[in-house]
Amino acid sequence: MTPSAPAAPRPAARLTFALTVILLAAHLLWVLVAWGSEGFRLTVSALIYIPTFLLGGATCILNAPRAPHDASAWRTLGAGLVSFGLGQGIYAYLLLVLKDPPFPSAADALFLLALALYAWGFLRFRRTPGTTLERLRLGVDVAVIIAAVGVFAWKYVLYGVLTGYAGQPLAAIIGLTYPFGDLALLSVLLLVALRGGAPLGARDATLGFGLACLIVADQAFIVLGANGTYQEGSWVDVFWAAGATLFALASFAPTTTQRPSRRPALVQHTAPYLPYLALGAAFALLISGDRSTSAAQRGVLWGTVLVTALVVVRQIIAFTENARLTDALRRLSGELEGRVQERTRELDVANTALRGLTEDLELKVRERTAELEASQARLAHQAQHDVLTGLPNRALFQDRVERGIASAAREGGRLAVMFIDLDGFKAVNDTLGHAAGDELLREVASRLQDNVRRNDTVARLGGDEFTVMLLGVNTAQDAASVAQKILRALREPIHLADGAAHVSGSIGVSLYPQDGADATDLQRHADIAMYRAKQGGKNNITFYAPEMNAVDAARSAVEQHLRGALDRHELTLAYQPLHNAQGLVVGVEALLRWQNAALGNVPPTTFIPVAEDTGLIIPIGQYVLNEACRQLAAWRAHGTAVDRMSVNVSPAQFAREDFVDIVRRALQHHRLDGRDLELELTERLIIRDVPGVSRKMSELRALGVRLSIDDFGAGNSALNYLMTLPVNTLKVDRAFVQALDQTPGAHRIVQAIVALGHALGLDVVAEGVETPAQLLQVRELGCERTQGFLLGQPVPPENIRA
Template structure:
């Protein structure tokens, strides 16, 4: 490991004097951080749990704590609370993959100095360590000065003037009678410019009434002002002032009323004593972390979480005011070709340029978000009529068609846009998004490079009707096949399961995948008998494996929401396994996140019956839904499968935290197993293994293969594995 250079790294003397404790339950991360810090001159201790950290904090003096939040047993939040309760003299930097706004807020509330996302950038982490230690040593220096000078009034005044805080005294009328030297650095005023002036001259008009009451505090004791946040005006004539946004300073105020006894022994208010601390740097850090939690870091656009909030606001506003709004689902045409031929770096640049061009044609109240990959979603609130939405779509398409000149490459792009208007195309978030998505795919199927409004006739176009008609004859003509894709232990490269995948050998259209016909199957109610056929076919194949002496392998089947809404689905599933004399523990059902997000009572009931019988339940394509993680706590789920689109985002030499990190952390907290889908290279495999995925599947190991090929593969597998040999 090479030493990382940075302008923020502490001096050798500061590093030598600094003892750091790193707390994380991942040994590989602990060792990596230890090596990085030691090579930069720091002394480092390690703790693999919260309880071990507390023991070391009690036995040793540390200047800095690098702390993970999510750990088994005692969490990082509990460690932070211990540090605060014990009043330990150290700074804390949180290093965590949990970047939710609530976790960041709670960390700061419990006293954390800074927050670094996993996987961390070494430069950024070293800078944060240096800043935290600098703050620690500066405060220690201040404490030392205070202890050595507090016996002398002259020296005491020196301490006050050297304080990092602006200290002031007001008389009973609110006029400054004393200010320390710090006021010039913070607000740009000389001391004599404020002495004799009323304090209101530096109070920001924003919430002036509340701020004035706090700044001129009359209460004393426990009721006095503590850590109140407010804005103060800076002296614009002083160019040297450091301020939050060049005209105001965000500060934290402590103030108390001062009283003395008069001649008859009564307490008389004589003024206010207060101190003001600059917290603009902390606010910038909080804003940076908040931005990262709600935005796509590649394009700087809102991410799915923020978009969902804006969409909920649009629903509420539209219902209240009887207005319409539009949702545009946009997907670049043949974008995969750019990634495959010119590389992902070029692909990222294209996505950035495309987002910039689209933004040029939007209003301030519109919201453009990136959903991942080359998918964008646009919210247009309060639209006057359909034609205005069409005009926006045409402008966007025209902008995207203009050539892109990037790194000496001239690229010609196009985009497919699906449009859904509330309430015509749906009155719920899920329905509206599905309608826009369906309209977008209609554009794809009809030549791409255009837009389409959702309408009910999309359900009955010729292709859809043809598919429905052919489906009705496909089973009796034995055109369906069951393929299997291995699920593999990423540590030992051994097969631990198989996912059954349906294929349709269409006489004219060739081999079709589920996305080509499942919508028609669900619409025509053929999904229920088709699903039962798949189950029986899988059972027949498992029995064949058993007769060949192949050890038992767990098999998962994809189940449609239509099937689960059948009152006897679970009963038929269990009866079929009993008919073939197969153990429930070797079977698993997978349902997409969208199918579970609304918590349909019948669906939950059927899944609970299956799980109580011993059949595992997995959420497939996790992360592509539009619902909150909280619904998982109330569902009978054993496993979540990270959607392949998020696995594709895992790239070597990428400093950004992947969505997969957050999903894995959340699953760990809910004690759920994690499966990674769509693994295509060794870097993705190592990354998912380190995240704690106990199973993976993807083209790195094997694509989905026919039943006969699957049996041959299982027959040739050694008993203990490994079952696959990967390239180095």
């Protein structure tokens, strides 16, 4: 605990104390320079310190609330001062009025009450509580010191007082009570201060000085009074006033809470020896006295015997306390040893558990380290490998090609880079789902690895694109042989969970060092060669040639300008009429045209493949559908009677899940019926996903939309599909129509197609008619409609006339 902040003294306490100090100063001045008559001096001397005691007592009582724990002690001390002041008032009355105050008198009762209140007040100051033996020892110590001091008092004061009041037993008793009471008070104050656990602070020191002043005054009064030499207004009275003032001053001292505190070293080491010093002093007085048997010497002897007896009692108490402490220490030592043993056992158990935990922790750390290393290895592998197939990815393939080039450069060797794009993969993905597509890609990866050497590298770049690096290639034929093996492996049916799938591949090949000096160039040139292989009919192998750069640059330019063509309104539609057998216009076909400021008039055969490869065909196809419907509605609104609008649909456009909805919204937006629209589909689109195509065709036919197979006979025609799909029209490929004038067999082919279409209940359209002979033959063969430059070229919408 720390010292508590004392409450501020009350203003009334400050005032009473200030008056007390003023009265003390006036008293001192009066003693030094007393003037006036003898009666005046006697009156002032008898009355001057009465208010000093009353005001000092009031100060102690008013300051009592400042120290809640010691409030009763201060009130008791204040009451003692007031009692002394009242007693002095009675004494002054007896002196001034009766002229000869008796001894003892009523005033002595109040004086003795003041001594008792002082003692009671000192004892009520709060101290650290002790044990019974400690309190008993303290009492014996007080008794020893009182007895020793009493021996000296008997020798030098009390015996004289007793002799002076011979024949007056009550006066002698009262006279002896004052010095004994003063000595007892001083002993109680000192022992409580020194042995109570608190320092000898400002309060105790001030109270000690005040009590010393009172003792000096009392002893001087008794001695002088016994000798008959005491006079009112002498220096003795100043000590009484000073004692009262110091008591009042002590009430202003800072208060302390109950706490142990270190005392001065001298006091701390001296206090336990005070009883023995008192005994030694008593024996010294006894030895130094004469050897007579006078009453004074006998008093010293018996006093010394009493002090000795009390010291013996103190020693017995000390021995008893030491024995108790020894037993307690032995008991505590046993308990401590037991606790140490118990704690040792607990520590052993804890250490055992800790060792177990440490071993578990080490094991877990090793396991976690192994997991982290495995995880890092997996992450490193995933960073350089394709997740689906486990093949190296683009980054790792690039690194291996660079390493292969470095090795070939050192050894003067060659290597080949192949770029492989699967043909038909999208149809499998769209038809059988992505899970089947993933399974197919894993099988393709396995077949590619089975057809190259272990030191060659197969990688997947993404989608259906693979790359292969062949090391140690001596000639282009070596690379071609491996490419042929790969194509044969790819053409083999791939058995999936949902059925067999068929794909092929387009392979582009570049060679080091003639086709590139670094990995980037080799891969780019192999990619260019792969696109040339696709353009050459797919399922093909093409080696890179320098002139392909020009083609690739041109294709890149087409792609770059095509991306903004719609926004720049560069794409337009031209319309080519379709005639019936009588030569009347029965419909038109919408044909896409592109006029670019930088590239000029770009043919559809140039930009349509680019649009399909880049995905731009989706927004372009939607634009064509909406614009064609808008134009048909506009013609009819202006009185131009066009029966039907034919629109070409790309495979990517038709594969969209919402394609039927797109067609429906276009018809509704332009207020057209389904029979006003004919969609032209390629054979390649039909055989890709027969169930899905059939479902969408049925939905379109439900809208009334007519469906036509465009360029029939140019691809791998599957006749069984014609029996199941809801198709309305067959369009004979222009290559057969234009061969009618040149190739005898062409007539029989066209005749067979027309007969097939009619047998299935389909209309037949001959496209690409450019000469009268061709027109005559297709009409004779039974084609319901004809289309070609002979009858009408593609023209702007304003040139269409019904």
